[in-house]
Amino acid sequence: MTYEKHLKNAFxxxxxxxxxxxxxxxxxIAALMLFIQLLRIAxxxxxxxxxxxxxxxxxxxxxxxxxxxxxxxxxxxxxGTAGFVGxxxxxxxxxxxxxxxxxxxxxxxxxIFAVILGTIIGFISLRIEGMYLAIITLAIAQIINxxxxxxxxxxxxxxxxxxxxxxxxxxxxxxxxxxxxxxxIAVLLFFIMVVTFxxxxxxxxxxxxxxxxxxxxxxAMGISIFKFRLLAFIISTIYAMFAGILYGSYFRIVTPTxxxxxxxxxxxxxxxxxxxxSIYGIILGSFLVFGLDLVVLQNxxxxxxxxxxxxxxxxxxxxxLIILVIMFYRGGLIRLVNTTYLKLKxxxxxxxxxxxxxxxxxxxx
Amino acid sequence: xxxxxxxxxxxxLILFVVYSFFKIFxxxxxxxxxxxxSIAINIMVVIALFYVFIIIYQAAKVKYGESAFDYMVFQVIxxxxxxxxxxxxxxxxxxxxxxxxxxxxxxxxxxxxxxYFAAKTILFIGEDRWSQTTTILLAMLAGALVAFLLGxxxxxxxxxxxxxxxxxxxxxxxxxxxxxxxxxxxILFGTNPLSxxxxxxxxxxxxxxxxxxxxxxxxxxxxxxxxxxALLITVGLLGILFSLLxxxxxxxxxxxxxxxxxxxSMMGVNTKLITALSWGIAGFLGGVAAVIMAPSDIGxxxxxxxxxxxxxxxxxxxxxxxxxxxxxxxxxxxxxxxLVSVVGSWNIAVLYAIILAVVLVKPEGLFGKKxxxxx
Numbered sequence: 055m056t057y058e059k060h061l062k063n064a065f066x067x068x069x070x071x072x073x074x075x076x077x078x079x080x081x082x083i084a085a086l087m088l089f090i091q092l093l094r095i096a097x098x099x100x101x102x103x104x105x106x107x108x109x110x111x112x113x114x115x116x117x118x119x120x121x122x123x124x125x126x127x128x129x130x131x132x133x134g135t136a137g138f139v140g141x142x143x144x145x146x147x148x149x150x151x152x153x154x155x156x157x158x159x160x161x162x163x164x165x166i167f168a169v170i171l172g173t174i175i176g177f178i179s180l181r182i183e184g185m186y187l188a189i190i191t192l193a194i195a196q197i198i199n200x201x202x203x204x205x206x207x208x209x210x211x212x213x214x215x216x217x218x219x220x221x222x223x224x225x226x227x228x229x230x231x232x233x234x235x236x237x238x239i240a241v242l243l244f245f246i247m248v249v250t251f252x253x254x255x256x257x258x259x260x261x262x263x264x265x266x267x268x269x270x271x272x273x274a275m276g277i278s279i280f281k282f283r284l285l286a287f288i289i290s291t292i293y294a295m296f297a298g299i300l301y302g303s304y305f306r307i308v309t310p311t312x313x314x315x316x317x318x319x320x321x322x323x324x325x326x327x328x329x330x331x332s333i334y335g336i337i338l339g340s341f342l343v344f345g346l347d348l349v350v351l352q353n354x355x356x357x358x359x360x361x362x363x364x365x366x367x368x369x370x371x372x373x374x375l376i377i378l379v380i381m382f383y384r385g386g387l388i389r390l391v392n393t394t395y396l397k398l399k400x401x402x403x404x405x406x407x408x409x410x411x412x413x414x415x416x417x418x419x
Numbered sequence: 420x421x422x423x424x425x426x427x428x429x430x431x432l433i434l435f436v437v438y439s440f441f442k443i444f445x446x447x448x449x450x451x452x453x454x455x456x457s458i459a460i461n462i463m464v465v466i467a468l469f470y471v472f473i474i475i476y477q478a479a480k481v482k483y484g485e486s487a488f489d490y491m492v493f494q495v496i497x498x499x500x501x502x503x504x505x506x507x508x509x510x511x512x513x514x515x516x517x518x519x520x521x522x523x524x525x526x527x528x529x530x531x532x533x534x535y536f537a538a539k540t541i542l543f544i545g546e547d548r549w550s551q552t553t554t555i556l557l558a559m560l561a562g563a564l565v566a567f568l569l570g571x572x573x574x575x576x577x578x579x580x581x582x583x584x585x586x587x588x589x590x591x592x593x594x595x596x597x598x599x600x601x602x603x604x605x606i607l608f609g610t611n612p613l614s615x616x617x618x619x620x621x622x623x624x625x626x627x628x629x630x631x632x633x634x635x636x637x638x639x640x641x642x643x644x645x646x647x648x649a650l651l652i653t654v655g656l657l658g659i660l661f662s663l664l665x666x667x668x669x670x671x672x673x674x675x676x677x678x679x680x681x682x683x684s685m686m687g688v689n690t691k692l693i694t695a696l697s698w699g700i701a702g703f704l705g706g707v708a709a710v711i712m713a714p715s716d717i718g719x720x721x722x723x724x725x726x727x728x729x730x731x732x733x734x735x736x737x738x739x740x741x742x743x744x745x746x747x748x749x750x751x752x753x754x755x756x757x758l759v760s761v762v763g764s765w766n767i768a769v770l771y772a773i774i775l776a777v778v779l780v781k782p783e784g785l786f787g788k789k790x791x792x793x794x
Contacts (some may be wrong), residue, residue, distance in 0.1 A: 118609060131590065175667055182779075182782050185521070185586050188590060189734050193771045193775060196771055197775075200768035200771075204764050204765050290791060319597060322594060355739065364606065366602040367541045369600065369601060369602030370599050372598050373597070373598030376598065380591055381577075381580065381592070
């Protein structure tokens with residue numbers, strides 16, 4: 055009897071085990087993005103601005119994921135994000151258009167640079183903590199931005215670098231267009247989400263979480279603050295720089311004015327609004343802060359172009375969201391979504407049981 | 420140029436080695452170790468800063484020849500309005516830190532709000548009705564008062580209800596305020612370019628004859644009347660503020676709130692009023708600073724660099740004291756002016772690197788006390 059039942063449910067169980075797998079959600083999100091791009095390639099009339107908006111939002115999600123390891127897990131508030139992302143974009147711009155290096159070499163250079171930068175800031179974070187760390191990282195971002203402005207032989211000063219996306223792979227020039235890069239971003243986003251998930255659930259993630267709650271308790275439990283702070287900064291910087299590479303290739307122009315305080319603040323807004331310790335939270339927050347604006351509101355056809363003429367209203371809305379979330383929903387909006395889902399589920403079960411009683415009667419035996 | 424960097428690195432290394440020797444071999448003979456250590460570090464930092472000045476002087480001498488000293492004095496005099504702006508901004512930031520335990524990122528936006536209102540006031544009064552000085556001073560007062568009200572409003576609506584949040588959470592609330600205000604101001608005041616003239620036209624100057632007479636400088640140098648007004652207003656305002664803090668009941672309340680807010684409120688200090696007034700005064704100082712800046716084009720990003728400098732000055736001088744950030748605010752703009760004469764457009768990067776080094780050597784700030792962490 056049970057064996058027959060098992061056979062009957064075998065397919066269902068297999069499907070359920072796939073759906074319940076933690077990577078399935080990431081796959082769905084990446085596939086959804088790819089689907090939009092493929093529709094556009096196939097000739098469906100999706101507005102180009104909306105498509106570009108999705109691409110940009112995915113880049114911001116990657117930055118946000120790195121930032122969430124730092125802020126949500128490490129408890130380290132940093133405002134240096136803009137500087138790191140900018141460095142990645144400039145590395146791509148300099149080494150492709152001016153030097154003609156291979157993509158793989160550029161990736162290795164980026165990782166080395168990110169490790170160096172992350173280590174420096176990690177060391178600084180050992181001496182300066184809490185609120186002061188945000189200020190000091192802000193100063194470092196300013197220094198990096200000044201380097202972008204003044205090192206004209208590499209960065210081309212205030213005019214910025216144009217990235218022509220003629221990348222070298224295996225000794226051949228290959229011209230990339232926006233569509234290919236969109237696909238690369240979506241695939242990378244999936245892998246980065248998987249990596250982030252594994253970091254968060256690994257001993258490293260738990261050690262970081264302990265450190266966030268109490269550094270003294272963490273030290274008492276044998277967790278090396280030195281090692282994990284450095285690690286958190288290095289991971290976050292590598293993420294930011296990779297996002298920078300994607301940013302450079304997708305936006306195609308890199309200027310110093312992109313990497314100001316407001317960029318860091320908006321990334322912070324996305325992470326805080328969504329929920330700093332949840333991958334889905336960051337995706338939600340990024341779509342709310344960047345995606346809504348880039349995909350829907352920046353389109354001239356929507357709302358009669360009202361938000362195109364008044365871009366400041368969306369900025370104000372973001373600020374309001376941050377304050378409301380910090381004051382009333384401490385886990386971010388994703389927590390609100392989760393609790394609402396649980397409540398609805400409870401309500402549904404309650405009324406489903408009532409209906410069953412009404413339909414079949416109670417079990418009196 | 421290369422020699423400049425080399426010398427800087429060598430001096431830093433020598434100081435480091437000397438300090439290490441002191442720490443290893445001589446520190447054990449003192450009974451009060453932490454105090455002696457802190458004094459030793461302070462001496463090192465002062466020597467290092469002094470040496471930076473010497474290096475800059477040498478580099479300027481190579482670049483400008485005999486008139487290097489005059490050029491440097493000229494750069495310092497040029498920075499007087501910036502000293503005024505930076506000390507006002509830093510004092511405002513520290514005042515809010517003392518009462519609300521948060522680093523206020525919205526300080527620049529409150530100041531810019533005042534500047535917008537001042538510019539609108541000038542448009543309302545009309546530029547020709549009274550003399551320029553009267554108009555600008557009136558506009559400054561109006562802008563500062565509006566910024567005062569904005570500060571009180573922000574405290575009463577948001578900050579008061581987030582007292583139990585973590586310091587980093589509160590900091591993020593102020594960042595949210597930055598985003599709201601930077602989006603809101605263009606909506607409120609329109610996107611047409613607004614400008615504020617200098618308090619006195621830039622052409623009116625006073626010759627610094629007495630400096631030449633005593634042989635301090637060899638050329639004719641001028642100070643603009645605008646700088647003089649800025650200096651006078653700043654000294655007046657800060658003098659009034661510090662005497663209020665020192666001698667009035669409100670000042671006592673601020674100091675009590677700074678040391679422990681809960682106990683202060685138990686002892687009958689009206690902490691709500693005190694934080695509200697602190698936010699208001701911070702807005703007032705910011706508004707004055709924004710008008711002194713005399714911007715040709717007012718936008719949301721007007722005071723951002725001042726804000727960053729103010730934070731860095733406050734970290735360098737230590738948030739725990741009022742005098743430290745003030746001194747750091749007085750040191751930083753001339754240092755930047757001197758660096759302009761040596762490294763040109765790299766001045767901000769080098770300045771921040773120097774300050775970063777100072778802060779790394781002494782994380783509690785130049786004039787701060789080390790607070791032992793309780794577990």
